[in-house]
Amino acid sequence: xTNYDFTPFELPxxxxxxxxxxxxxxxxxLVDYTPVQRAxxxxxxxxxxxxxxxxxxxxxxxWPKKYGGHERSTLERYVVVEELLAAGAPVAAHWIADRQxxxxxxxxxxxxxxxxxxxxxxxxxxxxxxxxxxxxxxSDLASISTHATRTDGGWLINGSKIWTTIVQxxxxxxxxxxxxxDENNRHAGLSQFLIDLNSPGVTRxxxxxxTGEVHFGEVFLDNVFVSDxxxxxxxxxxxxxxxxxxALERSGPERYLSSYQLYEHxxxxxxxxxxxxxxxxxxxxxxxxxxxxxxxxxxxxxLATDKSAIxxxxxxxxxxxxxxxxxxxxxxxxxNTENNSPSSQSTADVLSYLLKASPSFSLRGGTREIxxxxxxxxxxxx
Amino acid sequence: MNEFTDILTTxxxxxxxxxxxxxxxxxxxxxxxxQLWRAIEDLGISNxxxxxxxxxxxxxxxxxxxxxxxxxxxxxxxxxxxxxxAKKLLQxxxxxxxxxAITIGTAHTASIQHxxxxxxxxxxxxxPALPWGVAAPTALFHCKSQGECYFAxxxxxxxxxxxxxLNEANESRDSLSFVNAPLIDLKKLDSxxxxxxxxxxxxxxxxxxxxxxxALQLSVQYVQERKQFGRALSKFQAIQHQIALLAEHAAAxxxxxxxxxxxxxxxxxxxxxxxxxxxxxxxxxxxxxIAHQVHGAIGFTQEHRLHHFTQRLWSWRGEFGNDRxxxxxxxQQLVQIGQTNLWKELTNRSDAR
Ligand SMILES: Cc1cc2nc3c(=O)[nH]c(=O)nc-3n(C[C@H](O)[C@H](O)[C@H](O)COP(=O)(O)OP(=O)(O)OC[C@H]3O[C@@H](n4cnc5c(N)ncnc54)[C@H](O)[C@@H]3O)c2cc1C
Numbered sequence: 001x002t003n004y005d006f007t008p009f010e011l012p013x014x015x016x017x018x019x020x021x022x023x024x025x026x027x028x029x030l031v032d033y034t035p036v037q038r039a040x041x042x043x044x045x046x047x048x049x050x051x052x053x054x055x056x057x058x059x060x061x062x063w064p065k066k067y068g069g070h071e072r073s074t075l076e077r078y079v080v081v082e083e084l085l086a087a088g089a090p091v092a093a094h095w096i097a098d099r100q101x102x103x104x105x106x107x108x109x110x111x112x113x114x115x116x117x118x119x120x121x122x123x124x125x126x127x128x129x130x131x132x133x134x135x136x137x138x139s140d141l142a143s144i145s146t147h148a149t150r151t152d153g154g155w156l157i158n159g160s161k162i163w164t165t166i167v168q169x170x171x172x173x174x175x176x177x178x179x180x181x182d183e184n185n186r187h188a189g190l191s192q193f194l195i196d197l198n199s200p201g202v203t204r205x206x207x208x209x210x211t212g213e214v215h216f217g218e219v220f221l222d223n224v225f226v227s228d229x230x231x232x233x234x235x236x237x238x239x240x241x242x243x244x245x246x247a248l249e250r251s252g253p254e255r256y257l258s259s260y261q262l263y264e265h266x267x268x269x270x271x272x273x274x275x276x277x278x279x280x281x282x283x284x285x286x287x288x289x290x291x292x293x294x295x296x297x298x299x300x301x302x303l304a305t306d307k308s309a310i311x312x313x314x315x316x317x318x319x320x321x322x323x324x325x326x327x328x329x330x331x332x333x334x335x336n337t338e339n340n341s342p343s344s345q346s347t348a349d350v351l352s353y354l355l356k357a358s359p360s361f362s363l364r365g366g367t368r369e370i371x372x373x374x375x376x377x378x379x380x381x382x
Numbered sequence: 383m384n385e386f387t388d389i390l391t392t393x394x395x396x397x398x399x400x401x402x403x404x405x406x407x408x409x410x411x412x413x414x415x416x417q418l419w420r421a422i423e424d425l426g427i428s429n430x431x432x433x434x435x436x437x438x439x440x441x442x443x444x445x446x447x448x449x450x451x452x453x454x455x456x457x458x459x460x461x462x463x464x465x466x467x468a469k470k471l472l473q474x475x476x477x478x479x480x481x482x483a484i485t486i487g488t489a490h491t492a493s494i495q496h497x498x499x500x501x502x503x504x505x506x507x508x509x510p511a512l513p514w515g516v517a518a519p520t521a522l523f524h525c526k527s528q529g530e531c532y533f534a535x536x537x538x539x540x541x542x543x544x545x546x547x548l549n550e551a552n553e554s555r556d557s558l559s560f561v562n563a564p565l566i567d568l569k570k571l572d573s574x575x576x577x578x579x580x581x582x583x584x585x586x587x588x589x590x591x592x593x594x595x596x597a598l599q600l601s602v603q604y605v606q607e608r609k610q611f612g613r614a615l616s617k618f619q620a621i622q623h624q625i626a627l628l629a630e631h632a633a634a635x636x637x638x639x640x641x642x643x644x645x646x647x648x649x650x651x652x653x654x655x656x657x658x659x660x661x662x663x664x665x666x667x668x669x670x671x672i673a674h675q676v677h678g679a680i681g682f683t684q685e686h687r688l689h690h691f692t693q694r695l696w697s698w699r700g701e702f703g704n705d706r707x708x709x710x711x712x713x714q715q716l717v718q719i720g721q722t723n724l725w726k727e728l729t730n731r732s733d734a735r
Contacts, residue, residue, distance in 0.1 A: 002595060004629070006637035008444075008644040013734040086725040268721040279713025284705070286712045287660035290653075290728065291634050294641040297732070312633075319630050369623065376622035379602055379629055 003378055004311045008294060009301025015079045022083040025056060030089060035346035036353050038088025039261040042254050043215050043357070045169060046090035047124075053084075053091075054124025059098050063106060068119030074304040078297075082253040088261050092166060092215075097121045100248040101128035101174050105194070108233030108241055113194055117172060131161040131175035131195070131219065132242065138163075139370050142186045142239065146221060147178040148193065154227040155179075157193065160220045165364075167217040168206045173197055174245075175221075176238050190238030194230040195221070211356040249365045251299050251313035256292040256320030258361055259327040259354050263289070265347040266331050281334045288323050292316065311378035318371040321362040328354040386441070390430075391448045397425055398456035406690060409459045410546060410554045415517040418460055419483050427462060428483075431470035436479060438469075443643035446470075447588050451636065454592025454698075457690040459553050461485050461514045463585040468522040471577055477535055477567045485518040485538070486578050487511065492525035494532065494568065504562040505534055511701065515556030516544050520566070524578040531574055535566040549697035551690065575652055582702035583659040584642055584651075590662040590698050591636035593691040597673040598632045600688055601625055605676055621676055628672045631665035638662060645731070653715055653731065660708040666695045 029052060030038070037044055053059055061077040063069025084091050102121050105113050120126035137144045146159025157177055164173065173195045180189030197204065201224040206214035233241045263285055270278040295316045302309040328351055335342045335351075342348050362368040376382050401407070401418065409415045422428070431446055432438020439445070450463045461483055468484035492507035509515070509523055515538060523534045538544075540563035549555045602625060605615040615621050635658075642658035645651035670692040674681050681688040699705070719727045 002598070002629075002632070004633055006633055006640065008637070008641040010644065011733050016733050019729060019733070082729075264721045264724055267716055267719075267724060270717060271720065274713065274717050276710060279717065280706065280709040281713070282716045283656075283660065283709030283712030283714075284664070286716050287638075287657040287664070287709070290657040291638040291641075291661040293728065293732070295634065295637045298637060298641075315630050315633050318626075319634060372623040372626035373619075375626035375629055379625060381602065381605065381616040381622045381625060 003380070004315060005302075006295055006298045006312060007301070009297045011075055011079065011297065015075065018076055018079050019083060022058070022080055023087075026083065026087045026089055030087060033088070033090070035261065035265065036349045037090065039350045039353050040090065040092075040357075041085050041088050041258055041261070042091050042095050043165075044088070044090030045092040045166060045215075047093045047127075047169070049090050050093040050124035050127075052124070053089075053094070054122060059094050059124050060102055060118065060122030063102060063118060063122060067106070067114055068122035070122075075300065078253070078300045082257070085253055085257040086260060093127050093169065094121065094124050096130060096165065096170075097126065097128040099252065100130070100245050101172070103248055104174060104192075104241070104245050105232065107244070108192070109194070110229045110231075112229040113232070117194070126172070127166060127170045129164045129167045129170035129173045129197075130245075131164055131173040133163045134160060135162050135218075139367055141176070141242070142190065144176060144178060144190070146175070148191065148226075151225065154225055155193065155231070157195065157221045157224045157226060160218060162218040163207075163216045164204075164219055165216045167197070167204050167219055168214065170197055173219065174232060176242055179235055179238075187239040189236055190242070191235050192232040192238045192241050193226050194232055195224060195226055196230075199224050199226075201225070209360075211353065246366060247310055247313060250317045250371075251296070251303065251309065253293070253296050255317045255365075256289070256296065256323055259324040259358065260289070262328055262331055262347075262350050262354050265344070265350050266335070269335065269342055269344065269347055275336070277334055278336070281330060285327065285330070292320050292323060295319070311375065314366075314371050314374045314378070317365065318362075318368060318375070321368065321371075325358045325361045328358055386439070387445050387448050390439075390441075390445060391452065393425065394427060394449055394452050395456075397422070397427075398452055398458055401458060402456055406457070406552075407459060408552070409514070409517065410548060410552065412517050415460070415483075415514065422460060422462060428465040428469060430466050432473055432479070436473055443584070443646040444640065446585075447640050447643040450585050450588030451592035451595075451639070454589030454594075454691075454694070455596045457551075457593065457596070457694055459551075461518055463589065464513050464518075464582070467578075467581045467585060468520075471522065471533065471581065472535065475533060475569045475571070477533065477569050480520045480535070480566070482520050483514065483518040484520045484522055485513050485515050486522050486582055487513075487515070487524075488576060488579055489523040489525035489534065492523075492527050492532075492534070494525075494527045494534070494565075495562070497562075500564075502564040503568050505536060505565050505568075506561050506563070508557065508559045510557045511547070511555045512558055514554040515541075515558050516546055517554060521558070522578065524571075524576045531571040531576070533569045533571060533578075535568070536560065536563060537566065540564065549694075549701070551693035551697050553694070553697065555697075555701075579702055580652055580655050581646075583708070584639065584646065584655045586698045586702045587635065587639040587642065587655070587658040587662040590666065590695060591632065591639045593695050593698070594628075594632035594635055594662075594665060594669050597669060597688065597691045597695070598625070598628050600691070601628060601673050601676050604681075608678075615676065624672045624676060628669050631669045635662040635665045648735070653712070656703075656708045656712050656715075659703055660705060660712065663699045663705045663708070666699045670695055
């Protein structure tokens with residue numbers, strides 16, 4: 001009847017064992033983590049933690065063993081990822097590399113690039129960032145002006161990128177640049193390059209966001225040389241590749257769990273003699289959370305059998321972002337406060353942090369408007 | 383979906399399309415009801431969840447979902463889902479299974495007496511909002527008497543008074559009162575969880591998903607046909623984004639109801655069904671507002687089909703538990719589970735056992 005399909009999917013029995021392993025590990029690894037640190041989930045940066053996770057074999061889980069991967073299933077990776085997010089583990093350092101850059105290199109990269117980067121990523125030691133957005137190109141990504149010109153044995157890249165998450169810590173940036181122009185097709189002539197951020201000509205600055213923290217930044221590329229084998233995929237195929245990459249970026253459980261920590265705190269707040277108003281909100285959030293998880297699992301089930309789920313993933317991301325964005329506001333509205341603060345200081349701190357962080361949930365990884373455009377297309381409206 | 387569900391869905395889709403080909407039948411009239419019921423029974427759909435020994439298809443709740451959703455998608459004004467559920471619940475507790483339309487409901491102020499002279503069990507009580515309570519020959523009630531919970535199976539003709547009511551979509555929601563009426567059968571239940579309410583909520587959640595999908599389809603078609611300012615409405619981004627949101631709600635309701643059916647097939651699913659009904663309910667306000675908005679005035683007419691779906695949605699939101707009911711239920715469950723066990727419990731309930 002419709003163009004999307006959300007058949008229920010059940011994770012197999014054996015993931016229970018894996019869950020307990022991850023939980024036991026996290027219990028120890030996160031002992032000293034404050035509630036606000038946990039509330040950062042996938043924006044919390046801790047390279048020590050990422051290294052430990054690599055030792056556990058929980059980065060690059062699905063990748064070939066010959067590149068340092070572990071050849072485990074998509075479903076096992078899903079379970080580890082959702083456990084990390086639910087616990088509020090600081091996964092930012094390896095997050096992008098594990099979720100999209102690694103798979104992108106395995107799929108499109110040269111053998112040299114695979115050998116050079118993938119094993120170190122799987123160890124939790126090498127970090128990637130995504131160089132797509134530019135000062136004058138956000139939603140309209142095809143309008144970028146950073147460009148590469150041919151030189152002996154490689155390319156010279158000039159331009160700049162902005163809003164680049166963890167750029168100040170990352171080692172490599174997968175960078176979308178212009179390598180040609182076709183007056184009739186603005187999506188043609190784009191290519192992806194692997195840029196070593198320690199190369200001469202690279203300047204990076206952190207940008208402080210309105211939570212007062214530095215998570216993203218800007219990069220200036222001034223005649224930066226990249227060798228031929230650091231071209232990712234085919235020359236001129238950048239647009240299709242970027243879209244494949246964004247699909248990886250949009251389907252995971254991170255798209256509805258960003259405020260999950262606050263929900264746990266809220267349940268703590270209402271533990272004794274909850275009012276009907278509080279029960280009501282707790283129930284409404286539970287229904288939404290449970291549904292989003294079922295939807296996300298359904299997408300995972302499809303991806304695990306190599307089916308495409310672009311429309312479904314987009315639907316989950318938009319619903320998930322609306323949910324996690326509204327959650328702090330709904331909880332603030334319902335909290336029983338005295339002198340303007342809830343009974344526990346950690347609830348107050350987590351709420352305050354998430355109120356500030358939440359506007360980004362519907363921007364990063366494709367804005368709400370871009371996602372609804374994709375859904376309209378899927379419905380045949382454009 | 384397995385092959386059986388596929389075939390079933392296709393034949394039910396055809397039957398339902400035929401039933402509705404001449405407009406919305408007025409099934410609150412008993413003769414119309416009886417005639418339609420015979421057509422439905424020719425396919426044997428109401429035996430969907432019965433075992434093959436009991437003359438059924440041996441289907442599960444996920445097969446049920448396929449039918450329930452179609453009932454919503456085609457706006458079928460008959461207690462098909464109710465009968466499927468009643469037969470399944472009756473089978474599960476070894477009660478006799480009547481060969482008729484069976485409605486389901488929860489009785490208030492019930493009293494149950496054993497009449498020694500006639501060796502009959504007599505039932506007194508009021509049952510509000512019974513789907514086709516007057517037209518359906520039999521009813522299955524959940525009731526409480528002296529601290530015990532029961533399923534009571536009764537012929538609706540024994541009602542001492544009956545009042546016909548219609549919901550917003552002209553579906554029968556009748557009130558029946560019984561005074562010392564003989565029961566066909568009575569069963570004392572071990573659990574206090576009202577499975578008539580729970581299964582009914584699941585049915586409504588799936589029907590809501592179907593009606594939302596119908597409203598979505600009508601909207602998508604209409605904005606492609608209707609032109610203003612020299613182009614199809616579908617070319618305006620404001621329209622596209624509203625319909626995208628409607629699709630998101632329809633997808634969420636459908637996934638929730640289907641997943642809850644999946645959980646019900648595995649065992650206790652009170653939590654999942656509560657979540658699914660609540661999520662489906664929450665989709666209704668914004669979705670119906672969007673569907674009507676993009677249809678303009680034509681969608682506000684009696685003649686246009688849109689109201690068959692939107693009016694059902696508004697009715698169904700309140701039936702078998704409105705938002706407040708299920709949100710409070712879930713809230714209580716969550717407070718019991720507690721902050722530190724929440725994630726454990728969520729995953730434990732869903733991972734394969
Ligand atoms: C926390 C965070 C982390 C990020 N990390 C990265 C990163 O690692 N790498 C990277 O490359 N980028 C990153 N981004 C950038 C992100 O991808 C962009 O913010 C996003 O693509 C939108 O671009 P913009 O900010 O320039 O907004 P604009 O494109 O200028 O849009 C502003 C508003 O207008 C709307 N709009 C734009 N075009 C249309 C249209 N055609 N129709 C309707 N509405 C429209 C947008 O939806 C948005 O609401 C990050 C952003 C944030 C907030």
